[in-house]
Amino acid sequence: xxxxxxxxxxxxxxxxxIDESTGHDDNIIDRAEGKAIDLCKTYLTLYNxxxxxxxxxxxxxxxxxxxxxxLTTYNLIxxxxxxxxxxxxxxxxxxxxxxxxxxxxxxxTLDLPPVVLPDGKSNSMWGNNTNKDYYI
Numbered sequence: 001x002x003x004x005x006x007x008x009x010x011x012x013x014x015x016x017x018i019d020e021s022t023g024h025d026d027n028i029i030d031r032a033e034g035k036a037i038d039l040c041k042t043y044l045t046l047y048n049x050x051x052x053x054x055x056x057x058x059x060x061x062x063x064x065x066x067x068x069x070x071l072t073t074y075n076l077i078x079x080x081x082x083x084x085x086x087x088x089x090x091x092x093x094x095x096x097x098x099x100x101x102x103x104x105x106x107x108x109t110l111d112l113p114p115v116v117l118p119d120g121k122s123n124s125m126w127g128n129n130t131n132k133d134y135y136i
Contacts, residue, residue, distance in 0.1 A: 001026075001033050003058050004069050012073045012092060021076040029076065036071035040064065043100035047112040061110050063099070070096040 006029070009018055022028040041049045052059045074093040077085050102108040 001030055002055055003037060003053055003060070004033060004065055004072065008065055008069045009073055009076075012069050013077070013089075018076060021079045028079070029072070032075035033068065033072045035075055036068045039071060040068060040100060043104040044112075045104060046106070046114060047110065048115050051113050059112060061112055063108070063110060064112075067096045067099050 006015075006018070009029070018029070037053055041053070044052070052061075052064070070092040074085065074089050074096075077089045099108065103110060
């Protein structure tokens, strides 16, 4: 596993269910986590995902760990024979996707390294465009 550990998964699902879903094959967990990480990379456009998800020394962020754990858990649960996903697992997946959308839009910021362009500048742009007086 690159970014999360089995203990992180066990915060969302019982170890017994993980073992039943994977047949004690850790490669299945690795592939499920890989899918979750690839999905997250598409939303983390403001951050240097090469550094964040580095296989040797990833930069852990607990919000991102929670998101990837929920997405991985959902991928594992979908492997069951009946392919029926419990409603709480689906709700966790929906929560994780909403958080990714908020991260992508900049409503949630993570303490992760930003993307650096070749000229040394950051790709991120921050600002506030609230209009408290409601005028144009």
